[in-house]
Amino acid sequence: MGRGSEIESARVLAARTRNGLTGRSLMLHGVRGVGKTVLLRALQHELDRRGWLTVAVEAQRDPDARALARQQLERGLLAGARRLASRSERLSDTLASALSTLTSFSLSVGAGVTLGANLQPARGRADTGVLELDLVELVEDLAPALRDAGTGLAVFVDEIQDLEASTLTALLAVQHQAAQQGWPFSVFGAGLPSVPAVLSEARSYAERQFEYRSIDRLGADDATEAFAGPARTAGASFTPEALTLLVDASGGYPYFVQELGFQAWQLAPGPDLITDDDARLAASAGIDALDAGFFRARWERATRAEQRFMRAMAADHDAPSLLTDLVERLRKRKPSDLSVARRDLISKGLIYASARAELAFTAPHMASYINRRHGEG
Ligand SMILES: Nc1ncnc2c1ncn2[C@@H]1O[C@H](COP(=O)(O)OP(=O)(O)OP(=O)(O)O)[C@@H](O)[C@H]1O
Ligand SMILES: [Mg+2]
Numbered sequence: 230m231g232r233g234s235e236i237e238s239a240r241v242l243a244a245r246t247r248n249g250l251t252g253r254s255l256m257l258h259g260v261r262g263v264g265k266t267v268l269l270r271a272l273q274h275e276l277d278r279r280g281w282l283t284v285a286v287e288a289q290r291d292p293d294a295r296a297l298a299r300q301q302l303e304r305g306l307l308a309g310a311r312r313l314a315s316r317s318e319r320l321s322d323t324l325a326s327a328l329s330t331l332t333s334f335s336l337s338v339g340a341g342v343t344l345g346a347n348l349q350p351a352r353g354r355a356d357t358g359v360l361e362l363d364l365v366e367l368v369e370d371l372a373p374a375l376r377d378a379g380t381g382l383a384v385f386v387d388e389i390q391d392l393e394a395s396t397l398t399a400l401l402a403v404q405h406q407a408a409q410q411g412w413p414f415s416v417f418g419a420g421l422p423s424v425p426a427v428l429s430e431a432r433s434y435a436e437r438q439f440e441y442r443s444i445d446r447l448g449a450d451d452a453t454e455a456f457a458g459p460a461r462t463a464g465a466s467f468t469p470e471a472l473t474l475l476v477d478a479s480g481g482y483p484y485f486v487q488e489l490g491f492q493a494w495q496l497a498p499g500p501d502l503i504t505d506d507d508a509r510l511a512a513s514a515g516i517d518a519l520d521a522g523f524f525r526a527r528w529e530r531a532t533r534a535e536q537r538f539m540r541a542m543a544a545d546h547d548a549p550s551l552l553t554d555l556v557e558r559l560r561k562r563k564p565s566d567l568s569v570a571r572r573d574l575i576s577k578g579l580i581y582a583s584a585r586a587e588l589a590f591t592a593p594h595m596a597s598y599i600n601r602r603h604g605e606g
Contacts, residue, residue: 232264232268232271232444235255235257235268235271235272235442236271236272236275238255238440239255239272239275239276240275242254242276242415243275243276243279243281243380243381246379246380246381246413247379247380249376249411251407251408251411251412251413252415253438253439253440254383254404254415254416254417254438254439254440255272255417255418255439255440255441255442256389256417256418256419256424256425256428256439256440256441256442257269257417257418257419257420257424257442257444258419258420258421258422258423258424258425258441258442258443258444259421259422259443259444259445260421260422260590260591260592260593261421261484261591261592261593262482262483262484262485262523262592262593263444263445263446263482263483263484263593264444264447264483264484265387265419265420265444266387266419267483268419268444269385269387269417269418269419270285270385272385272417273285273383273385273417276380276381276383279380280313280316280378280379280380281375281380281381281382281383282306282309282310282312282313282371282375282380282381282382282383283305283309283382283383283384283385284301284302284305284306284308284309284382284383284384284385285301285305285385285387286298286301286302286305286384286385286386286387286392287301287386287387287388288386288387288388288389288390288391288392288393288420289388289391290391290576290578294391294392294393294396295393295395295396297393298392298393298396299338299360299396302338302384302396303334303335303338305384306331306334306335306367307331307335309382310327310328310331313374313378314328321374321377323373323374323377324374324377326370326373326374327370327371327373327374327375329350329354330354330355330366330367330370330371331355331367331370331371332350333350333352333354333355333356334355334356334363334364334366334367336350336356337355337356337357337358337363338355338358338360338363338364354366354367354370355367355370360395360396360399361398361399361402361403364399364400364403365402365403365406368382368403368407368412368414369410369412371412371414372407372410372411372412372413372414375413376413380413381413381414381415382413382414382415383414383415383416383417384400384415384416384417385417385418385419386400386416386417386418386419387418387419387420388419388420388421389418389419389420389424389427389428390420390421390423390424390427390581391420391578394431397428397431398431398432400416401416401428401431401432401434401435401438402432404416404438405432405434405438408438416438416439418439419444421578421581421591422443422581422583422589422591423575423581423582424441425441426582446480446481446482446483446593447481447482447483447486448481449476449481451481452476452479452481452486453472453476455483455486455490456472456475456476456479456486456489456490456493457472459490460490460494460503464500464501465494465497465500465501465502465503466501466502466503467493467502467503467508468502468503468504468505468508470505470508471493471503471504471505471507471508472508474505474508474509474512475489475490475493475508475511475512478512478515478516480593480594482593482594484523485515485519485593485594488515488518488519488523489511489512489515491515492510492511492512492514492515492518493507493508493511495511495514496510496511496514497511519598520598520601520602523592524592524594524595524598524602525602527579527592527595528598528599528602528603530577530579531574531577531579532573534570535570535573535574535577535579536603537559538555538559538567538570538571538574539574539579539580539590539595539599540599540603540604540605541554541555541558541559542555542580542588542589542590542596543595543596543599543600543604544558545596546596546597546600547590547593547594547596547597548589549583549584549587549588549589550587550588550589551586551587552564552567552571552586552587552588553586555567555588564586571588578591579591579592579595
């Protein structure tokens with residue numbers, strides 16, 4: 230709910246592609262639990278049902294990140310190509326040649342799954358083992374078949390701030406070249422608020438490659454509907470005060486809406502009306518549940534030293550913290566004394582650099598949780 234303009238952008242891209250034009254894809258960024266993943270999947274679905282070849286990759290920090298990312302890319306491409314081939318009665322020449330390039334791409338980049346006995350790997354195409362070079366050739370060879378169909382190839386990367394560096398630069402470089410050559414290839418992504426900075430650092434032109442969208446909490450109307458809609462479907466409703474109370478308590482964060490809505494549903498004694506009292510109980514039970522789950526899981530992921538660091542940040546409540554203030558609060562001498570904890574907390578996805586020499590929590594209301602549950606004294 231409330232994400233109509235992003236969906237509309239995907240439709241516009243699909244329409245432009247159908248007319249032989251290129252367009253910019255979306256890069257979603259925002260804090261934890263605002264609905265980025267759900268929206269990214271919805272965008273993928275929009276293109277999927279218009280016949281695009283779509284691939285989903287979820288980046289992860291892992292010693293094997295490079296191999297994992299490539300595997301996902303390769304498997305996704307193969308699965309997508311199978312869908313595409315199964316839709317056409319007979320493989321057109323352009324499609325058959327595209328698929329044989331994909332077969333050699335798969336042999337060089339991944340496990341080497343073949344698409345069918347009659348498809349030999351294309352000789353000398355997409356077979357160097359260097360992702361960027363192979364992907365360029367693959368996209369180039371896929372382009373005619375996709376263009377015939379009026380569709381394109383789109384890769385959807387979730388948690389893109391964690392994508393292994395060489396895979397990320399390869400995707401950005403190929404998209405850049407595709408835009409110049411008019412090949413229908415797009416990378417969509419979602420991740421933390423640091424995503425625009427991470428991408429610009431990987432490739433300076435990344436700034437112009439995407440339509441960056443900051444995904445924020447839901448507005449009051451959308452949040453209200455996020456509570457009321459599912460209830461309505463189940464034949465239930467809220468009193469107006471109960472709705473206001475729950476919307477306020479959720480702060481409009483979809484993840485919190487979900488938790489509070491669940492609690493209200495569990496706690497209401499009647500089958501069809503959620504009263505003010507039910508909502509009050511649900512708000513307090515919801516916060517307890519978030520403390521014990523969502524927040525605690527994040528807190529426990531940090532070492533003692535990192536927890537001290539986060540406690541120092543929590544003194545700023547929900548506002549970002551200046552590195553210089555943290556140095557003072559943690560009784561250090563200079564910012565570099567904090568660089569290990571800072572780096573590890575960023576890599577654990579708990580905080581991000583909101584600006585130069587400034588840090589913020591990736592989870593909304595993390596500071597309130599820390600002050601509530603782990604305050605000093
Ligand atoms: N537009 C929306 N309206 C109502 N609820 C939503 C909306 N988008 C997402 N949700 C719900 O909010 C929760 C969080 O969504 P999602 O996982 O997409 O967030 P996220 O931004 O990807 O979080 P993270 O940064 O932790 O990956 C999910 O339970 C989802 O069902
Ligand atoms: Mg997500």
